[in-house]
Structures are given as structure tokens and as C-alpha cells.
Amino acid sequence: MIISSASDYRAAAERILPPFLFHYLDGGAYNEHTLKRNVEDLAAIALRQRVLRNMSSLDLSTTLLGEQVAMPVALAPVGLCGMYARRGEVQAAKAAEQHGIPFTLSTVSVCPIEEVSRAIQRPMWFQLYVLKDRGFMRNALERAKAAGCTTLIFTVDMPTPGARYRDAHSGMSGQYGSLRRYYQALTHPRWAWEVGINGRPHDLGNISAYRGKPTGLADYIGWLAKNFDPSISWSDLEWIRDFWQGPMVIKGILDAEDAKDAVRFGADGIVVSNHGGRQLDGVLSSARALPAIAEAVKGDVTIFADGGVRNGLDVVRMLALGADATLLGRAYLYALAVAGQSGVANVLSLIEKEMRVAMTLTGAKSISEISSQSLVESQRSSLY
DSSP: OOOOSHHHHHHHHHHHSOHHHHHHHHOOSTTOHHHHHHHHHHHTOOBOOOOSSOOSOOBOOEEETTEEESSSEEEOOOTTGGGTSTTHHHHHHHHHHHHTOOBEEOTTOSSOHHHHHHHOSSOOEEEEEOBSOHHHHHHHHHHHHHTTOOOEEEEOSOSSOOOOHHHHHHTSSSTTHHHHHHHHHHTOHHHIIIIIITTOOOSOHHHHHHHTSOOOHHHHHHHHHHHBOTTOOGGGGHHHHHHOOSOEEEEEEOSHHHHHHHHHHTOSEEEEOOGGGTSSTTSOOHHHHHHHHHHHHBTTBEEEEOSSOOSHHHHHHHHHTTOSEEEEOHHHHHHHHHHHHHHHHHHHHHHHHHHHHHHHHHTOSBGGGOSGGGBOHHHHHTOO
């Protein structure tokens, strides 16, 4: 199969992965309206083409939270990443390091913090949820600090799990889920050999390290369901702000007032995000929410955005809408499932090339020159 985009990797991943894993990655909450809008609204953003501006020299590098990066992209935290490729978090982290961008390890990764940090030279970022088990949270923070993680991404839009219809149909959850997953593994031999057999252990490494015993997929679903904390408020984050001395980013902001609260709290950054359409269906797409948030807090915090980013053109669109950088999720997971580290490295190279084309034809010689002026005038006036 010829691979020229993240969409090609998606099609290949659907063939390779057992359905419960593909749909867990690919799906969203309820009827997936927000999931679709993330992609459609971002694709509808019209850029302002400029020509004859001597674009022979482009600079995609920038600084994020004190770190020099090759382009304004970081790999987002994705749970169960190690189920998509053999020791998947390690392979993804190596590809990010190879490309000079940050990798963010999820709380619910297969590979534990220590395994990933030993495999790379560049310090990684770490993502954490607010959970009822504060002992686990403190343990994870201590281990992340000991492993040299530089930035903490704190996900706040998951006080309760979203209603994900696809998971019940695919076998990720629901009646006879374990038997259905086993059957699917048998009928997808490439994945069964590469990951099912040779990618073990299949437990949740960070949770297992805390509990002192393996935490498998069934345990993971039950443990998380019991530990989500709907009582979360800004005051619950204060001890974490005191404990964590490095940059702290609040992920899951969709409203300008919440963004202002994050600034008052002392966050160093925010992620404009609806959790990839996986939590509350019917909310704004990230592209629609971003401009008002940027108008409210631009310059006060580093603004990241995710949701619907599938190529380098989408990265430029997010920057033009007000983001300082983007987080890449599904696009790199599809590639990881198909070709491991080399797949992630390739999709990052494709994104860089696509960014160069978009910057050349919008007259932006550096990341700082991508702004609302990169959008057509009618587009700018319709954003708010």
C-alpha cells in the first residue's frame, strides 16, 4: 500500500488491528458529532494565499515551555499506546526524539514511566488525571519527577468517562468482552504475533507499579471507572501545583472563562481540547473554540490545541487560529499501528513537509509569522 498521509495509515491500521483496538482509537462519544466536527471544522478554515515573497528560507522551530523544538507539534498522551505496537510508547517516544519534538506519556500507558525514559535521551512529558486515589497520583508524580519528565500535562475533562457506543459494539467493553477480544486477536495474526505475543506484558505499567501486581485490560476499565473523580475543582489541583516544580499544562479547556481560571491558577499552558470528541458529544470543535480562548489568554499561557489535526496544513490552521502548538494523537497512533517507530517518524516527516508547503504559500517564513493574518479576511471576521 502506498502511504502518503495519515489517512493512508488509518486505512492500513483498520486492516491490521483487532476491531476492539481500532475502534477504541478511532471512535468518539455518543453519536460522534463532535468527533466529526473536529475534522470538518478545521478543514473548513480558509488560508490566505500569498505569492512572490522569497520563501527560500523557512524556520519551523520554536520554543515550548522552555524547550527548543523542531516544529510546533508534540505527541499527545494516548492510553493503551503499547497495545498498538510492540512496546508502543517506547517506539513512539524514539520517533519523537528523532524528530526533535516532545513525547507525552499517558497515565494509562502500557509501558511504565521508567521503561520509556530509559529508552530516550530527550526528557519526555507526563500526563496525569485527577483520580480519587491520591496516593496513586502522588506516586506517579514522584516517579515522573525521578525519571526526569520536564512538563506535566493535567487532563481535567474526564471527571467521568464518556458514553462511547463503539466500545460496546467492538468488544472493548460490554458482555463477553474478553472472549470477543480473544477471538479478534486470533483473526488478526500480524497483530497477534507482533503485539499479542511479543509485546508482553500487556498490563498498565504505571498502575501496576503502584498496585504491586499486574493490571490487565479488564482491571484497567474497572479501576478507572472507580477512580474518576466528579468532585474535582481547582482547589484539588493546588497540591499538585505546589509539588510539581516544572511547567504544568491544563488539558481539556473549551471555554474562555475556564482558560482565564487556568491563568489565575498559575498554569504555564493549556490545551484547547474536547478529548478528541471522546467525552461530551455536541460541544464545540477545538477549531471553533480556539479563537475566543486565544483572544482571552494569548501571551499569558502557552496555548496548545488538539482535535482533528491530521496533517501539516491542519497544524498551520491551528496556529493561525491562535495556538502556539498542536498535540498530535490519532494521526501518529494509526502510523504506529502500521509500522511502529518508522511509521511515526514518517508521519512526522510528512507533517513537516506539509507545513513547509502551507507556510510557503501563505508567506510565513517562521512560526511566529503564522497568525490570524494568515486567514482570508472573511474567515477572520467569522471566528468570533
